[in-house]
Amino acid sequence: MSFANLSITNRLRLITVLPIFFMTCFSTLVVWAVIDYSMRDQLTASGEVLAQGIARNSEFALLTRNTEDLRHLLCTSIDVSKDIISINVTDLTGKTVVECQSQSHHYVTQVVQVFADVRIQIAAGMKKDDSDLEMSPLKKVIGQVVVNLSTANYKEKLFKLYETIAGLAAVVFLIGITFSRLLSGTLVSTLHEIVKVSKSISRGNYDPYFLHKQSGELGMVQDAITDMARKVGDITRNLESRVQSRTRDLEKQTQLLEKSHQEKKLLIQMNNKAIEAERRAIAFDLHDTLNTLLLSMIGYARHAKVFLGKYNADARLNPAIDYIQSIESNANHLYSLSRDLVSNLRPEVLDEFGLADAIEVLLANQQKLNPQCHYTFDYTPDFPKLNYDFNIVVYRIVQESLSNVVKHSQATLCHIELTYHPEEHDGRVNLHITDNGLGFDPTVFTGRTGVVGMKERAESINARLEIISDKGRGTELLLQVTV
Ligand SMILES: Nc1ncnc2c1ncn2[C@@H]1O[C@H](COP(=O)(O)OP(=O)(O)OP(=O)(O)O)[C@@H](O)[C@H]1O
Numbered sequence: 001m002s003f004a005n006l007s008i009t010n011r012l013r014l015i016t017v018l019p020i021f022f023m024t025c026f027s028t029l030v031v032w033a034v035i036d037y038s039m040r041d042q043l044t045a046s047g048e049v050l051a052q053g054i055a056r057n058s059e060f061a062l063l064t065r066n067t068e069d070l071r072h073l074l075c076t077s078i079d080v081s082k083d084i085i086s087i088n089v090t091d092l093t094g095k096t097v098v099e100c101q102s103q104s105h106h107y108v109t110q111v112v113q114v115f116a117d118v119r120i121q122i123a124a125g126m127k128k129d130d131s132d133l134e135m136s137p138l139k140k141v142i143g144q145v146v147v148n149l150s151t152a153n154y155k156e157k158l159f160k161l162y163e164t165i166a167g168l169a170a171v172v173f174l175i176g177i178t179f180s181r182l183l184s185g186t187l188v189s190t191l192h193e194i195v196k197v198s199k200s201i202s203r204g205n206y207d208p209y210f211l212h213k214q215s216g217e218l219g220m221v222q223d224a225i226t227d228m229a230r231k232v233g234d235i236t237r238n239l240e241s242r243v244q245s246r247t248r249d250l251e252k253q254t255q256l257l258e259k260s261h262q263e264k265k266l267l268i269q270m271n272n273k274a275i276e277a278e279r280r281a282i283a284f285d286l287h288d289t290l291n292t293l294l295l296s297m298i299g300y301a302r303h304a305k306v307f308l309g310k311y312n313a314d315a316r317l318n319p320a321i322d323y324i325q326s327i328e329s330n331a332n333h334l335y336s337l338s339r340d341l342v343s344n345l346r347p348e349v350l351d352e353f354g355l356a357d358a359i360e361v362l363l364a365n366q367q368k369l370n371p372q373c374h375y376t377f378d379y380t381p382d383f384p385k386l387n388y389d390f391n392i393v394v395y396r397i398v399q400e401s402l403s404n405v406v407k408h409s410q411a412t413l414c415h416i417e418l419t420y421h422p423e424e425h426d427g428r429v430n431l432h433i434t435d436n437g438l439g440f441d442p443t444v445f446t447g448r449t450g451v452v453g454m455k456e457r458a459e460s461i462n463a464r465l466e467i468i469s470d471k472g473r474g475t476e477l478l479l480q481v482t483v
């Protein structure tokens, strides 16, 4: 059992009970030892007095061997005293001259033995008193008196006394324990209440109440806890209200941000649509006016050539024929440029054949423009026909990406993958463009519009656009959009 695991109740019990227990045991043992010693001392002293008395009366019997009177004396002494077990008188050789045994002490364990020498006066001396006589060198020892005393009697008295003392000690012990239990009980119950109140504070009760108000240090602890809980309550309430108002502010700002984000997206969408509409109008204008005019010019030039051909015998007309020839070829060149411009402004193939075919045409043109790079294209067979507004956004992103490959990458390989996944999110289009060129750090701000425009376009159709690139590691563009 470790003391660290003891509860406060048990610790208090130990603190209060152990000293009382040890004090009670110690004091009863000391009392026992003191009484035992003093009683034994008393017994020995009375035994010695008796032995001395007998010794004085034994001279005659030892010298004359007339022992009858002495025996009578010894037996009378034994009858009078309950403590005497036996009295022996021996001569110098140790031989028993007279002996008397008590009839009541049959089995005795604890015995006190007392001796006294029997002496006779062998020369006359100055005898002032008894003590002088005993110390006189003229006295001779002729025998010895041995008195055996039993401790049983005084032990009996001792036990009776001890019983009373032990009873008193037990009463003191019980009173001590009762008081200590009462004291520790009030302390423990107060501690329990403090723990209970602390728990209720941790659960958010910042106005605690102690049922049993204490005085002294415990009262101070209770007051300190109550005070602390109220202050914590104030701080918590203050913090909560600040957090709530901050949360409301943040929610408002988030709503505003979300709104402005939506507005920005709408604006980009409208802007892109307006640009595409403008491009479309220009394309139509070019197609209907410039291209028509150029075609009619080519037609007139051809007529003029046919007309002048009738006079080909006249050498003076040759320069005019050359001029007309130049006009026709220039008009043809202009017409072809204008057609490219028209198809770039308004890729009709998008309308007619869809995104995959339009990208294929775009790639074929890029291949002519940038022959040192090998372009490849993979796409899902039966790629669905999607609406023009969607197609034109993806198409412009591909256009910008390919233009960057030509302008910046120095790549030798460029691969485009266009896939359609009808099972994902009710239909998803993935566009993946990779090149093995120089690469760049996409996190660096360039201030250019190409990549920014791609991101804005992607956002306008809720697409996820990611450009992964690093210097020397080529460039990868990923576009994911649900259609
Ligand atoms: N495929 C690529 N390989 C290497 N570098 C590239 C690639 N694509 C873009 N970059 C780098 O990123 C920069 C930003 O490209 P971005 O398209 O925004 O601008 P730009 O092409 O320089 O000009 P523009 O605004 O006319 O498109 C480029 O200047 C170029 O350094």
Ligand SMILES: [Mg+2]
Binding pocket: 400, 403, 404, 450, 451
């Ligand atoms: Mg660019």
